[in-house]
Amino acid sequence: MDNQHIAFNKVYLTGNEYKYIQQAISNAKISGGGFYTKKCQTLLEQKYGFYKCLLTNSCTAALEMAAILIGVKPGDEIIMPSFTFVSTANAFLLRGAKIVFVDSQPGHPNMDASLITSLITEKTKAIVVVHYAGVACDMEKIMSIAVANNLFVVEDAAQAIDSFYHFSDGTRKPLGGIGHLGAFSFHETKNISCGEGGALIINDPSFAERSEIIWEKGTNRCSFFRGEIDKYRWVDIGSSFLPSEITAAFLFAQLEMIDVIQQKRKDIWTLYNSLFTEKKLNSIFKISEIPGYSDNNAHIFYLDCITNDKRKNLIEYLAKNNINAIFHYLSLHKSPFFLEKHDGRELPQSDYYSDTLLRLPLYLELTKADIERVVQTISDFSKNE
Amino acid sequence: MDNQHIAFNKVYLTGNEYKYIQQAISNAKISGGGFYTKKCQTLLEQKYGFYKCLLTNSCTAALEMAAILIGVKPGDEIIMPSFTFVSTANAFLLRGAKIVFVDSQPGHPNMDASLITSLITEKTKAIVVVHYAGVACDMEKIMSIAVANNLFVVEDAAQAIDSFYHFSDGTRKPLGGIGHLGAFSFHETKNISCGEGGALIINDPSFAERSEIIWEKGTNRCSFFRGEIDKYRWVDIGSSFLPSEITAAFLFAQLEMIDVIQQKRKDIWTLYNSLFTEKKLNSIFKISEIPGYSDNNAHIFYLDCITNDKRKNLIEYLAKNNINAIFHYLSLHKSPFFLEKHDGRELPQSDYYSDTLLRLPLYLELTKADIERVVQTISDFSKNE
Numbered sequence: 001m002d003n004q005h006i007a008f009n010k011v012y013l014t015g016n017e018y019k020y021i022q023q024a025i026s027n028a029k030i031s032g033g034g035f036y037t038k039k040c041q042t043l044l045e046q047k048y049g050f051y052k053c054l055l056t057n058s059c060t061a062a063l064e065m066a067a068i069l070i071g072v073k074p075g076d077e078i079i080m081p082s083f084t085f086v087s088t089a090n091a092f093l094l095r096g097a098k099i100v101f102v103d104s105q106p107g108h109p110n111m112d113a114s115l116i117t118s119l120i121t122e123k124t125k126a127i128v129v130v131h132y133a134g135v136a137c138d139m140e141k142i143m144s145i146a147v148a149n150n151l152f153v154v155e156d157a158a159q160a161i162d163s164f165y166h167f168s169d170g171t172r173k174p175l176g177g178i179g180h181l182g183a184f185s186f187h188e189t190k191n192i193s194c195g196e197g198g199a200l201i202i203n204d205p206s207f208a209e210r211s212e213i214i215w216e217k218g219t220n221r222c223s224f225f226r227g228e229i230d231k232y233r234w235v236d237i238g239s240s241f242l243p244s245e246i247t248a249a250f251l252f253a254q255l256e257m258i259d260v261i262q263q264k265r266k267d268i269w270t271l272y273n274s275l276f277t278e279k280k281l282n283s284i285f286k287i288s289e290i291p292g293y294s295d296n297n298a299h300i301f302y303l304d305c306i307t308n309d310k311r312k313n314l315i316e317y318l319a320k321n322n323i324n325a326i327f328h329y330l331s332l333h334k335s336p337f338f339l340e341k342h343d344g345r346e347l348p349q350s351d352y353y354s355d356t357l358l359r360l361p362l363y364l365e366l367t368k369a370d371i372e373r374v375v376q377t378i379s380d381f382s383k384n385e
Numbered sequence: 386m387d388n389q390h391i392a393f394n395k396v397y398l399t400g401n402e403y404k405y406i407q408q409a410i411s412n413a414k415i416s417g418g419g420f421y422t423k424k425c426q427t428l429l430e431q432k433y434g435f436y437k438c439l440l441t442n443s444c445t446a447a448l449e450m451a452a453i454l455i456g457v458k459p460g461d462e463i464i465m466p467s468f469t470f471v472s473t474a475n476a477f478l479l480r481g482a483k484i485v486f487v488d489s490q491p492g493h494p495n496m497d498a499s500l501i502t503s504l505i506t507e508k509t510k511a512i513v514v515v516h517y518a519g520v521a522c523d524m525e526k527i528m529s530i531a532v533a534n535n536l537f538v539v540e541d542a543a544q545a546i547d548s549f550y551h552f553s554d555g556t557r558k559p560l561g562g563i564g565h566l567g568a569f570s571f572h573e574t575k576n577i578s579c580g581e582g583g584a585l586i587i588n589d590p591s592f593a594e595r596s597e598i599i600w601e602k603g604t605n606r607c608s609f610f611r612g613e614i615d616k617y618r619w620v621d622i623g624s625s626f627l628p629s630e631i632t633a634a635f636l637f638a639q640l641e642m643i644d645v646i647q648q649k650r651k652d653i654w655t656l657y658n659s660l661f662t663e664k665k666l667n668s669i670f671k672i673s674e675i676p677g678y679s680d681n682n683a684h685i686f687y688l689d690c691i692t693n694d695k696r697k698n699l700i701e702y703l704a705k706n707n708i709n710a711i712f713h714y715l716s717l718h719k720s721p722f723f724l725e726k727h728d729g730r731e732l733p734q735s736d737y738y739s740d741t742l743l744r745l746p747l748y749l750e751l752t753k754a755d756i757e758r759v760v761q762t763i764s765d766f767s768k769n770e
Contacts, residue, residue, distance in 0.1 A: 011415055018403060030396055030580035031573035057442045057581075060602065060625035074459070086602050086619045093622050094479070188416035188629075195415035195629025196442075217445065217471050218722065234471045234720035237478050240445035244573075244580025246635060335619035337603065 006374060008324040009189050012364040014257040020249035032242025033216075033225075036249040043255050044199060048174040050182075052202040054215050055248055056241045059158040059185030059198035063091035063128075065241055066181040066200065068214050069207045070152045072097045076125035080156075081111040082333040082350040084130045088156045089332055092128070100124070101333045101342065104349035108289060109357065112349065113138040116145050126152035131160035131175050134191075134297035135290055139165045139178050146179075153179030157201075160184070161191055162262050163297035180204040186251055191265060191299055192258060194251035197243050214238040264364050265298035268371060272301045272360065275375040284382045301360045302328075303378075308355035310385065315358065317381045323374055324361065330354045391759060393709040394574050397749040399642040405634035417627025418601075418610075421634040428640050429584060433559040435567075437587040439600050440633055441626045444543040444570030444583035448476035448513075450626055451566040451585065453599050454592045455511055455537045457482045464504050465513035465541075466496040467718040467735040473515055473541045474717055482510070486718045486727065489734035493674060494742065497734065498523040501530050511537035516545035516560050518687065519576075521679035524550045524563050531564075538564030542586075545569070546576055547647050548682035557680075565589040571636055576650060576684055577643060579636035582628050599623040649749050650683035653756060657686045657745065660760040669767045686745045687713075688763075693740035695770065700743065702766045708759055709746065715739045 020036060027035050032055075041053040056062045072078070074096030080088055082101035089099050100119050105112040109132040116127060127146055129137040146153045157163075157176035161184055164172045176182030181204070186197035202211050212222040218238030223229050243251075254261070276287055286304035290296045305311035311327065318325045331350040333342040360374055405421060412420050417440075426438040441447045457463070459481030465473055467486035474484050485504050490497045494517040501512060512531055514522040531538045542548075542561035546569055549557045561567030566589070571582035587596050597607040603623030608614050628636075639646070661672055671689035675681045690696035696712065703710045716735040718727040745759055 007413070010413060011410065013410065017410075018407070021406065022403070025396065025398065025402075028392070028395060029573070030578070032581050057446075057628075058625035061442075064624065086604055086623070087625060089619075090603050090622055090624060094624070096481075188414070193415070195631045196417050196625065196627060197629070218475050219471055231715070233715060234474075234717055234722045236722055237475055238471070239449065239475060239479070240443035240472060240581065242581060243442075244582070244632065246580045246631065247629065250631060330616070330618060332619055337619045337621055 003322050006323045006361050006366070006370050007363075008326050008359070008361050010363040010365050011188060011193060012261065014253050016253035016256075017250045020253050021246050024245040024249040027245070030245045032244055032248070034245045034248070036245050036252045037242065039252050040248050040255055041199075043252070047258075048177055050174070050177050050201045050203065051205055052208050052211065054200045054202070054211060054241070055243050055251070056198040056200055057243050058187070058196055059156070059183045060087035060091060061239075061241050062183035062198045062200035063087055063154070063156060064094060064239070065211065065214055066154045066183060067092045067095045067097070068237065069181060069211060070126055070154065072125055075123060077121060077123045078126050078128055079116060079119050079124060080128035081130050082331045082347050083109050083132070083329050083353050084156065084332065085158065085329060086332065088128055088130055097125070098123070099338070101347060101350070103347040104353055106349055108135070108291070109133070109353045110135065110137045113141040113145070116142065120149050120151070124149065124151055126154055128154045128156055129179065130156040130158070131163065133288060133302065134160045134163040134175070134299035135288070136160075136163065136165040136175055136294035138293065140167055140293070143178065152181075155179040155182040157182045158185035159190065159299045160297060162258060164295040166293050176201045177203055181207065191261060191297060192251070192254045194243070194247050194254065197247055197251055210236065215241045261364065262297065265362065266296070268362055268366055269296065269298035269301050271368065271371050272375065275372065279375060279379045281379060281382060284385060285378075298362070301362050303358045303360065304353070305356045305358050311356055311358050314378065314381055318377060321377045323377055325358050328357050328359060388707050391708045391746050391751070391755050392748075393711050393744070393746050395748040395750050396573060396578060397646065399638050401638035402635045405638050406631050409630040409634040412630070415630045417629055417633070419630045419633070421630050421637045422627065424637050425633050425640055428637070433562055435559070435562050435586045435588065436590055437593050437596065439585045439587070439596060439626070440628050440636070441583040441585055441600075442628050443572070443581055444541070444568045445472035445476060446626050447568035447583045447585035448472055448539070448541060449479060449624070450596065450599055451539045451568060452477045452480045452482070453622065454566060454596060455539065457510055460508060461510035462506060462508045463511050463513055464501055464509060466515050467716045467732050468494050468517070468714050468738050469515045469541065469717065470543065470714060471717065473513055477513070483508070484723070485509070486732060486735070488732040489738055491734055493520070493676070494518070494738045495520060495522045498526040498530070501527065505534050505536070509534065509536055511539055513539045513541055514564065515541040515543070516548065518673060519545045519548040519560070519682035519684035520673070520675055521545075521548065521550040521560055523678065525552055525678070528563065540564040540567040542567045543570035544575065544684045545682065547643060549680040551678050561586045562588055566592065576646060576682060577636070577639045579628070579632050579639065582632055582636055595621065600626045646749065647682065650747065651681070653747055653751055654681065654683035654686050656753065656756050657760065660757065664760060664764045666764060666767060669770060670763075683747070686747050688743045688745065689738070690741045690743050696741055696743050699763065699766055703762060706762045708762060710743050713742050713744060
């Protein structure tokens with residue numbers, strides 16, 4: 001069997017990236033907010049029906065904008081999963097919030113919506129959901145809890161581009177487009193990438209005007225460019241959230257090919273899934289389950305290794321066979337930074353996925369033979385377990 | 386006379402930008418912190434003798450890192466000029482600071498160091514200097530005030546790459562390398578550019594370890610990559626401050642040509658200056674003065690138009706002649722956002738430069754004929770004044 005190295009992730013190029021970067025430069029505008037920034041924003045707004053989209057330097061930056069927009073103040077409580085990336089929490093900590101971590105679901109890394117209500121106090125300001133692997137949280141339930149308790153919902157949709165939630169009335173909405181605000185990532189590891197990048201989605205129109213101001217360093221520069229005022233001024237806090245046109249040009253080359261990219265990723269995901277079923281590996285590893293209310297955007301194909309030891313052994317076995325598979329988040333409530341700040345509740349499901357979840361290689365260059373080799377190697381491993 | 390449009394600014398390309406971006410992509414690493422990020426950081430550290438440099442998404446981001454590193458807390462007072470960009474203030478406001486604005490010097494937009502001591506209270510945490518047009522503030526005086534009062538000094542060196550301060554003992558230090566921390570901008574409008582970008586300079590080694598953590602979203606990922614720990618964890622607050630390798634590749638193509646770029650800018654600045662002297666325009670406009678303790682990095686060639694009306698008329702006259710010249714900052718203490726927060730002190734010099742300063746076109750494509758035309762047009766204007 002061929003033993004060439006199989007990486008965990010490889011950047012996919014559509015072929016138009018350089019051309020658009022050259023175009024951005026010949027437009028004599030490489031700072032943020034120009035032609036390609038608008039092209040990306042308009043594409044996302046039109047394709048997914050988002051009310052408003054603003055490109056950002058990262059999903060982290062988009063979450064920081066969300067925290068400013070919903071007016072987080074010192075002492076406000078924000079409910080979010082512990083099984084997530086640090087930026088989900090940092091964005092709100094930077095505004096002085098108290099983070100209240102909620103456990104994952106038994107059977108899925110996403111937050112357990114049934115635990116939210118018991119964590120709500122009079123200081124609770126928002127629920128931040130994280131759609132792990134692009135699989136939707138139970139948004140119908142979460143939105144109804146938010147409405148009942150007058151809370152904001154921010155969607156950390158870092159991994160969730162081009163995924164949808166299906167409501168019980170038969171309608172569907174794109175992830176990132178359901179809460180008051182949503183945040184996407186275009187980091188190197190994501191389905192659509194520009195190295196480092198993100199987008200804030202504004203679903204509640206009341207945030208639209210201020211979102212532009214915070215994006216433009218607290219100035220009304222967007223109004224100035226639209227000719228609504230004669231000079232732009234400092235009117236609010238803000239930061240430099242705009243990516244350059246070079247970044248936006250690269251991103252546009254990817255976004256305009258999103259349907260092709262998504263189909264290829266889904267084909268890879270489906271092949272993994274059918275090979276695992278065929279080889280009856282489901283009894284040794286659990287395969288990522290997609291609830292009926294969610295689409296699958298094929299961002300991650302992961303195994304639940306049941307125990308940390310088995311995961312450790314599998315990672316080593318795959319590495320020996322020149323295959324790179326990697327674990328993911330470590331429960332934030334048990335981090336060196338947060339352990340003393342946490343209220344002591346056990347979050348066993350979050351710890352479970354910290355210990356057992358393993359992500360397999362998934363990128364467009366991966367061939368059918370590569371995928372068969374990955375699954376065969378795991379099958380070989382399981383015979384010795 | 387040729388009447389072709391003369392822009393205010395044009396992006397200069399060294400010619401290696403695409404090549405390095407392609408190299409970054411073939412390195413299979415387009416997220417931040419890779420080969421070109423390190424190349425840029427090392428170049429800046431070695432060329433200017435900086436203790437440590439970290440690339441950021443913007444100068445704003447570098448200032449935000451500085452505010453976190455010096456431990457700004459709600460109520461801390463930060464002294465800074467009112468004649469500056471909003472980011473100088475926002476970075477500290479986001480940490481809850483109270484901004485205390487200081488006036489500009491009579492004769493120069495830089496902060497008047499003689500006014501600082503009277504503004505220091507027991508709550509003062511830091512002095513933030515802004516080296517306007519790349520011309521140094523009176524750093525010897527400011528550093529001695531800081532030492533005497535146990536204050537941090539952060540240099541907003543957004544415009545000050547490759548400029549130096551000359552101390553009275555005959556030594557010199559690069560701007561951005563004198564205070565505890567410094568921040569550069571590589572925005573499109575700067576001498577060295579990557580569209581949107583910046584760098585944090587760490588001059589006080591005690592900030593070095595934490596600066597890497599805050600840069601990497603509050604994790605010890607840098608230690609992990611150096612093999613010092615086996616997995617990286619959440620250990621502090623932080624944000625996603627790293628620019629992509631695409632951005633860093635573009636930036637490196639510019640940084641490695643800095644000596645050539647700087648010489649060309651200085652030639653343009655010197656030609657402007659000698660033509661203004663030759664045409665005896667100094668009586669109608671004041672030309673930007675460079676104090677003996679500062680180098681001139683030729684970032685901006687500006688006129689002081691003496692009155693707001695004269696500036697307005699000159700801008701219109703130049704526009705009629707197809708030349709784009711633009712004013713700069715509006716006093717922050719009089720902004721819609723800060724007017725009610727300001728303590729009521731008059732800052733007449735800051736207001737003066739808000740009203741009268743005019744920046745002329747300055748970029749590498751500008752020909753000798755272009756510059757002569759700009760000066761001749763201003764000379765024609767002045768005859769009708």
